[in-house]
Amino acid sequence: MAENFYLDNPDLRFRMEGAALSAIVDLKEKGYSTAAKYANAPRNYADAQDNWRLILGILGDICANVIAPRAAEADEEGAVFHNGEVDYAAATQAAIEAFKKSEILGAMLPWEYGGLNLPETVYQAMVEMVSRAEGGLMTIFGLQEIASTISEFGDDEMKARVLPRFARGEVFGAMVLTEPDAGSDLGAVQTKASLDEATGKWKLNGVKRFITNGNAHIHLVLARSEEGSKDARGLSMFLVERDKSVKIRRIENKLGIHSSPTCELQYTDTPALLVGKRRFGLMRCAMALMNGARLAVAAQALGISEAAYREALRYAGERLQFGKPVSTLPAVSRMLISMKGEIEAARALIFETSCQVDALKAYEAKQEELAAAGAPLDPAVVARKKRASNLADMLTPMSKYYATEMGNRVCYKGMQIHGGVGYMREFNAERHYRDVRITNIYEGTSQLQVVAALGKMVGRGLDVLIDEWEALDYGSALAPVRAELSELTALFRKCCDELKDKDRELIDYFGTDLVEMGCVVVNSWLLLRDAITLERKRELVRAYTAEHLPRARGLASAILAGEMLSGPSREAILA
Amino acid sequence: MPYKSVVLIKQVPDTHNITGKVMTDEGTIDRAALPAIFNPEDLNALEMALEVRERHGGTVTVLTMGPPSAAEILRESLYRGADGAVLLSDRRFAGADTLATSYALALAVRKLGAFDLVFCGRQAIDGDTAQVGPQTAEKLGIPQITYAECVLALEGGTIVVKRALDHGTETVECSLPCLLTVVSSANEPRPASVRRRIANKLAATSMEYKALLAKWPEFGSEEALDAFLTERKLKIPVWTAAELGAEEAKLGLAGSPTQVYKVNFVVLESAESRDVPPTREGMAALVDELMREYIVG
Numbered sequence: 001m002a003e004n005f006y007l008d009n010p011d012l013r014f015r016m017e018g019a020a021l022s023a024i025v026d027l028k029e030k031g032y033s034t035a036a037k038y039a040n041a042p043r044n045y046a047d048a049q050d051n052w053r054l055i056l057g058i059l060g061d062i063c064a065n066v067i068a069p070r071a072a073e074a075d076e077e078g079a080v081f082h083n084g085e086v087d088y089a090a091a092t093q094a095a096i097e098a099f100k101k102s103e104i105l106g107a108m109l110p111w112e113y114g115g116l117n118l119p120e121t122v123y124q125a126m127v128e129m130v131s132r133a134e135g136g137l138m139t140i141f142g143l144q145e146i147a148s149t150i151s152e153f154g155d156d157e158m159k160a161r162v163l164p165r166f167a168r169g170e171v172f173g174a175m176v177l178t179e180p181d182a183g184s185d186l187g188a189v190q191t192k193a194s195l196d197e198a199t200g201k202w203k204l205n206g207v208k209r210f211i212t213n214g215n216a217h218i219h220l221v222l223a224r225s226e227e228g229s230k231d232a233r234g235l236s237m238f239l240v241e242r243d244k245s246v247k248i249r250r251i252e253n254k255l256g257i258h259s260s261p262t263c264e265l266q267y268t269d270t271p272a273l274l275v276g277k278r279r280f281g282l283m284r285c286a287m288a289l290m291n292g293a294r295l296a297v298a299a300q301a302l303g304i305s306e307a308a309y310r311e312a313l314r315y316a317g318e319r320l321q322f323g324k325p326v327s328t329l330p331a332v333s334r335m336l337i338s339m340k341g342e343i344e345a346a347r348a349l350i351f352e353t354s355c356q357v358d359a360l361k362a363y364e365a366k367q368e369e370l371a372a373a374g375a376p377l378d379p380a381v382v383a384r385k386k387r388a389s390n391l392a393d394m395l396t397p398m399s400k401y402y403a404t405e406m407g408n409r410v411c412y413k414g415m416q417i418h419g420g421v422g423y424m425r426e427f428n429a430e431r432h433y434r435d436v437r438i439t440n441i442y443e444g445t446s447q448l449q450v451v452a453a454l455g456k457m458v459g460r461g462l463d464v465l466i467d468e469w470e471a472l473d474y475g476s477a478l479a480p481v482r483a484e485l486s487e488l489t490a491l492f493r494k495c496c497d498e499l500k501d502k503d504r505e506l507i508d509y510f511g512t513d514l515v516e517m518g519c520v521v522v523n524s525w526l527l528l529r530d531a532i533t534l535e536r537k538r539e540l541v542r543a544y545t546a547e548h549l550p551r552a553r554g555l556a557s558a559i560l561a562g563e564m565l566s567g568p569s570r571e572a573i574l575a
Numbered sequence: 576m577p578y579k580s581v582v583l584i585k586q587v588p589d590t591h592n593i594t595g596k597v598m599t600d601e602g603t604i605d606r607a608a609l610p611a612i613f614n615p616e617d618l619n620a621l622e623m624a625l626e627v628r629e630r631h632g633g634t635v636t637v638l639t640m641g642p643p644s645a646a647e648i649l650r651e652s653l654y655r656g657a658d659g660a661v662l663l664s665d666r667r668f669a670g671a672d673t674l675a676t677s678y679a680l681a682l683a684v685r686k687l688g689a690f691d692l693v694f695c696g697r698q699a700i701d702g703d704t705a706q707v708g709p710q711t712a713e714k715l716g717i718p719q720i721t722y723a724e725c726v727l728a729l730e731g732g733t734i735v736v737k738r739a740l741d742h743g744t745e746t747v748e749c750s751l752p753c754l755l756t757v758v759s760s761a762n763e764p765r766p767a768s769v770r771r772r773i774a775n776k777l778a779a780t781s782m783e784y785k786a787l788l789a790k791w792p793e794f795g796s797e798e799a800l801d802a803f804l805t806e807r808k809l810k811i812p813v814w815t816a817a818e819l820g821a822e823e824a825k826l827g828l829a830g831s832p833t834q835v836y837k838v839n840f841v842v843l844e845s846a847e848s849r850d851v852p853p854t855r856e857g858m859a860a861l862v863d864e865l866m867r868e869y870i871v872g
Contacts, residue, residue: 039807040773044793051773058769066766103768116769 005068005129006060009306011344012125014534015351016052019121024355027362028117038111052122058102059126066098067091067133068307074134075431078258081251086215086261088140095137099169106167108148113159114167120292120361121354124299128347131303135435136259138300139212145292146173146220150239153276153285158239162218171217175289176240176265178210184448186222186282187232193223193272202238202274204267210252212442214263217242220289221272222281237285238272245270256434291392293443294400295354301407301439302346308414308432309339315429316417326417335413341544342410344537345523346403352465352526353395359388387464394461395522397444397452402519404440411436450511457518458496458507469525477538478531481545485524488549488556492521495559502562509564513555520552576731577632578691578751580624581684583711584617584637584652586645587701591615613648616696618764620757623726624694625656625765631729633691634658638683640668640676643782649811653775654767661687662780665815670828673702677710678830682819684715692734693754697722708756715754720747723755778809 006012022045026032029048034041042048070091077089088096099105107123109115123144131138147166151159165171182188191206204223208214219240226234240246245268252262276285313336316327326332363385370378415422415429422429440446466489474482495514499507524545531537565573588609624635637652639645640663649660663683671679684693693715698705705721712719724739727746738745739758779787784797794800804810816826824830851857865871 040770047791050776054772054776055769058767058772062766098766101768102766103770 003064004057004060005063005132006056006125008060008064009129010536011347012128014530015347016056016122016125017049019119019351019355021119021121021355021358024119024358024362027366028119034111034117040116041111052118055104055107055116055118055122056125056129059104059129062095062098062102062104063129063133067095067130067137070094071134072428072431074136074259075256075435076258079251079261081248081261084248086248086251086263088261089259091134092137092140092259095134096140096169099141103169105144105169106147106163107144109144109151109163109167113151113163115163119354119358120295121351121358124295124350124354127296127299128303128306128350131300132307133303134259135300135304135307135432136257138296138303139257139260140172142293142296142300143173143175143213143216145289145296146175146216146218148292149175149220149285149289150218150275152288153237154239158273158275162239162241166218172213173218173220174211174213174216174263175286175293176208176211176214176219176221177286177290178208180207180209183210184445186286187235189222189224189235189282191221191223191267192227193225193236193238194227195225202272204238204240204270204272206267207249208265208267210442211263211265212260214265215242215248215261219246219265220275220285221267222286223272225274225278225281232282233279235286236278236281237275238281239275240267240270240272243270254438256431256437290443291357291396294396294449295350295357297439297443298346298350298353298399298403301404301436302343302350304432304436304439305339305343305346305403305407305410308411308429308436309336309343311428311432312336312339312414312417315422319419332417335417337543338547339410339413341527341540341547342406344540345527345544346399346406348526348530349395349402349519349523350399352522353392353399356388356391356395360385360392363388390456390461391465394453394456397449398515398519398522400443401440401446401449401453401515402523404436405446407436407439447512450515451508453515453518454507454511457514458500460493460496462518462522463493466521466525469529472529472532474528474532478528478541481524481528481541484549485521485528485545488524488552489521491553491556492517495556498560498562506562506564510559510562513559517552517555517559520548524549577634578627578729579633579689580627580635580692580694581687581690582617582621582624582635582637582652582657583680583684583693583695583707584621584639584648585614585696585699585707586611586639586641586648587614587699588612590700611644611647613651614696614699614701616698616757616759617648618696619759619761620694620696620755621652621655621657622762622764623723623755623757624692626762627692627726627729628656636661636687638680638687639663640671640679640683643780643813646780646783646811650775650778651767653778654772655765656768656771660778660811662811662813663815663819664780664782664813665817667816667821667823667826670831671826672831672833673704673706673710674832675826675828675830677707677714678825679816679819679821680707680711681714682821683814684711686814686819691751693717693752695754695756697756697758705756708754712754715752718749718753719756720749720753721756723757724761775809777804777807778811779804780811780813782813 025045025048029041032044035043042051074089074091079089080087106115107118107126111117127138127142130141147163150162177186179189191204191208193202193204195202204221219242221238221240222235223238224234225236247266249264249266254262316332316336317325319326363381366381367385411433415433418427418429421427499510527537527541527544531541589612628635635657636659637649637657638661639649643664646662649662652660663679668679695708709719720736722738722740723736725737727737728735732751733748734751735748738747739760784800788794788800794803851861
């Protein structure tokens with residue numbers, strides 16, 4: 001049997017098969033009326049699910065047989081800056097060629113623009129597999145989010161011109177936000193957009209830094225359109241088709257993801273088109289773009305972790321010390337079990353999140369459709385959209401935070417299990433360790449994800465989900481885990497309430513502890529829910545909760561003690 | 576100018592992945608225990624035909640002779656970009672050697688109508704004869720270019736092809752129509768296209784309707800399914816011996832002069848071994864010897 005990164009991954013298949021998207025796909029395919037118009041549109045939900053299996057199977061084949069075998073080569077050669085242009089490594093070019101030939105790009109774009117109209121949930125599974133094959137390649141494959149943002153905010157003319165090219169793989173995208181003095185604080189962006197009142201055309205001037213895949217043809221650039229403004233409200237989003245006025249000044253020399261060029265760009269009187277409304281560049285477009293990209297980075301970390309875990313598992317089974325495979329040593333097997341538990345927890349969290357994102361998008365589209373038809377607002381649609389919106393807002397940063405921090409832990413353990421050889425270039429563990437390190441930095445650091453999740457979390461935003469999960473019947477076999485988890489959940493709620501009315505500084509001080517705890521609570525419920533139907537998950541949820549619940553109780557102790565170091569104490573320590 | 580191409584393909588047991596379990600005590604292969612796959616060099620032939628179409632326009636039709644299950648490789652061809660597919664399936668074709676096979680294939684190619692190019696893989700991994708391509712060309716009365724590695728030029732009624740031979744390459748020019756047998760070094764066959772995979776997933780012969788209905792009960796009846804597939808151009812035609820107008824005596828076992836007398840189970844063993852000193856001189860002497868014996872070079 002040929003290798004296949006979809007078919008060889010029972011947990012990923014379990015997630016896909018169990019994804020509750022029936023109502024969402026019905027909305028996306030307009031009651032399956034699209035099938036009459038587009039040859040590839042599904043006739044019903046079973047047909048849609050069958051298509052997903054086919055798509056993921058084909059990508060799984062490409063990932064296992066075309067991309068992964070050349071991952072080390074892509075890392076070694078890396079993207080190269082040369083005469084003002086970027087050359088991808090030969091292996092990266094071959095991978096892009098395989099994507100094009102298999103016509104797998106444009107996954108989430110609507111049918112009318114040549115896309116596959118796939119839910120975010122399926123797309124994130126694709127991102128995971130590509131990242132498992134080659135971590136850096138995800139930044140090229142995964143920047144399909146750019147096309148989705150254009151699809152969401154662009155006007156019809158722009159969409160008709162640009163999107164079919166994305167769907168055919170003729171162009172790739174870059175999101176151009178960061179500047180030397182505007183990193184986490186994007187409100188400080190200085191790149192200037194000026195409007196020629198006579199012609200109605202925009203031009204961009206400025207320098208952007210750390211632009212992943214900045215050599216791409218289509219750029220979405222965040223720039224200051226309102227002269228004299230100082231904050232986010234003066235920023236708008238622009239579409240640029242890269243020409244000679246966009247200079248690639250250099251590419252960065254990085255720790256990992258070598259196949260992905262990180263560019264410094266200079267725009268000089270570059271013609272640009274406004275995307276969406278003026279002044280809404282950061283608050284609407286960039287946030288939508290980043291939310292999608294954050295989930296994709298979570299999936300990237302998950303994919304790299306899956307690769308690292310498999311390498312470690314195989315090596316530990318083959319490496320003999322003290323006359324037996326090291327995998328039989330308790331210290332090593334515990335690391336492997338911990339890795340596996342965290343990977344499946346992260347996958348559960350990412351799928352839960354992407355289902356909420358899909359629900360949000362579908363109900364948003366439905367609401368717009370009703371409004372366009374002059375129909376009255378449907379309160380059921382409004383309520384579902386609101387619920388999905390609240391959950392997606394909170395679960396997206398939680399996924400990014402958890403999956404990327406987990407990814408670092410898993411790749412660290414992966415190298416550790418290899419011992420000395422894991423530190424050597426010849427082994428993939430070393431590459432995974434380097435590649436995963438960026439995931440909790442770019443698209444918003446973990447610390448920013450905590451801030452993003454925190455507000456709604458202390459406001460008990462997770463209760464709507466947890467209440468549902470608590471009401472399920474878990475049977476007697478799972479009763480002890482369930483009881484322990486209910487206890488921790490009560491403790492988590494107590495922590496939220498404790499922090500709720502405190503100063504922002506105190507909330508932020510304990511933010512990471514609370515979000516970490518929230519992730520453990522949500523993940524444990526998700527795994528427990530899986531265990532109702534899946535025998536295999538019973539042991540896994542026991543192992544996961546045995547490892548993580550006591551630690552979460554420790555975090556709760558710190559939060560409830562509320563001992564924040566005073567300003568002078570902090571200064572004294574750091575002096 | 577556009578060219579009409581026909582690609583002859585075969586479904587074969589995956590002999591590249593033989594394990595102990597699939598060898599019988601007599602040393603033959605238990606075919607039922609091996610997965611059936613698209614003959615690898617036939618994929619190269621299909622790829623070459625698709626590349627010709629991309630460069631010059633035209634159509635690519637795939638043709639295979641085999642049991643009903645051979646429709647699988649026809650579908651795989653559609654997923655990769657073939658425009659049409661035909662299955663030759665009839666009990667009377669069974670037991671055919673290369674002579675009887677090429678007879679049926681040549682009749683089928685003729686039945687498809689006017690054509691410019693016929694592509695086949697160099698040989699199939701089950702029989703390894705490399706005879707079906709050349710024999711088909713003879714029966715069609717057209718020139719053949721075996722071991723084709725690259726189409727160097729195609730213009731009007733002339734093709735220029737590079738042939739990969741044991742000791743080098745050869746460039747030949749040939750008038751159309753002609754038949755090419757393609758080697759594995761010719762190209763990297765493209766993966767299935769996701770969009771074509773979905774669009775053609777229901778492509779089937781009428782012999783497969785029962786199985787299709789079991790999976791997609793919403794069609795209700797074979798008639799409704801047939802109407803849907805016909806409308807979407809997804810019905811794969813099946814041609815029988817009668818439809819080819821074939822002479823019974825030239826078909827299948829009756830038309831096959833080849834008879835298997837005996838199968839020997841050969842175990843390859845090294846007869847002698849020799850130590851080569853791990854020095855520059857030692858290696859040079861070994862390479863010289865291998866070249867002298869025409870083993871390499």
